[in-house]
Amino acid sequence: MSGENDAPAMPDTMRAVVCHGPLEYRLESVPVPVPGPGEALVKVEAVGICASDLKCFHGAAKFWGDESRPAWAETDVVPGHEFVGTVVELDGEAAQRWGIVVGDRVVSEQIVPCRQCRYCLDGKYWMCQRHDIYGFKRRTPGAMAEFMLFPRDALVHKISADVPPAHAAFAEPLSCALHAVERADIHFGDVVVVAGCGPIGLGMVAGAKSKNPELVIALDLAPDKLDLALECGADLVIDIGSEDAVERVRALTDGYGADVYLEATGHPSAVGQGLNLLRKLGTYVEYSVFGSDVTVDWSIISDDKELDVRGAHLGPHCWPAAIRMIESGRLPMDEICSHQLPLAEFEKGLELVDSGKESIKVSLIP
Template structure:
């Protein structure tokens, strides 16, 4: 194996560079992995553009450090691992594996309670120097990482979709969907489409998808939505109210990160309904909180990462139930990382963009 590799390095907002760097060396209990595919996420884009919530301001610490390799949704093949790592994860050289985006400490209050996704001193692939990400030919899975096998029969870009799909499924779990529920999903990007599929798997009365792109609404139907609404041309609230005898939806899943989607959800929900927020916002959102309290007594829940949902996401991908060829719209070489970021930024030319380092 060569001693150097190509990798994308973050030098600051809008300053990512393809460089030749040393291949990382795994330590005790770690795994060296040849990266097969890495997806570009909306959070990657926000970091790239230097959004304050990611780069830090006086009220909030930076999420992304400089001199780090980005990329937190990925799949790869193990090329080196010691006996301790192989025994811990039940894997070996040649296995195809994914790793959850958070690397927990396993010692803090949250980790000890099984809530590892909220680990206080955690690392994150692609955001912290201690855990370089996957926009490179090789990467290391630390000993503290969570690692899962995935079928080699899947195209690499499809296997890398495990990360966003696990996030979607966690949001669905947070919603507590029941058989009689009318579920509304805002946004039909990668997260929203996974929410649609996860909600449909819970067998509610209806899964309603909202978006402004006709082609994404068609995809939502293929993922399990029985009703789709183009909010550019149709009145979503009128349609939902008519469908529910004027009560409103039982569950609203927000996956866009667009400020207008928040009041939209509060108004679409019935009294005692459930609002789940997954979107990452680039600006503050203001709403009438009396809708949540005095008017409707809503349950408002956040959702973060995809804890305990990775095995289910892998099973869903391996089942072939999702139209992954239509979701994974672009696969580019690592050298085209800038085009990949630009495609994600446009919002209209792609669904999921992946880089293929090899």
């Protein structure tokens, strides 16, 4: 199954971004990984950069203000957990387990579960106690490289070769957004508010719209992102820089407030906004990576409104739906995947994500 008779000889080395600590990411020449039994070698076509990559690049000082809560990337690790690639080598065991062959276009879920902890044994693999996510631990090197390994316990999905590489790599953030939507338990008559129109927020808009609620409202400060939210399915957008979102939503709901609030900004002010914007017995779903502590009036959740407050992590069971949504062509993927850069310009890519003003999704093309 390795394709040795018809595939070109593999190089011994490859280019890869390697983490040596906060602000110490370097493009280096490293050995091409060699797949062991039941593993697959994949040639990376695209890898996206997300907020958690940025957090680990900057380390504790920028995001938490002290060393007591450091960024959680190990050193000597290749970053990158949202990616797509082509299978170049695997054995029969891997081929049978994943239903793939050499030449297939594949993505892998960002977590490689241990399959032995209490969460994995209970079917909650995305909360695996060991929590090996590509690009953060030495056991699971990531995709900011020309080649990468899929370990035996990886969760692998095929994706159409007709989809542009950067679009295919968006399956990871889109699956995360769809999981948050699933956590929201949206009903037909609901008014749903999505805060933030970055990659995750836009995916939330599309996912929420697919649930057919009464109204999907998107919030952001950037007019171009609000326009993109309309293309993704929002019925209404609110520029929170020029309009009071809480008052507008109350006006639209006979003074009650929204049924569901999905937070995707990572800004502390969006948390209080959501709690105030929801009706009594409403549902708040949090997905963001925050750069500082959040302080709110906790009694809003209990005494005032008896809210359901739910977290959402990774994209369990949502990858097939995310892939179908991308393959369908229904999303404005050219606008969402706004920047593609060569691997050597990874620092520029991190700067674009850090700014957040010029880009939506930034991807590296090895």
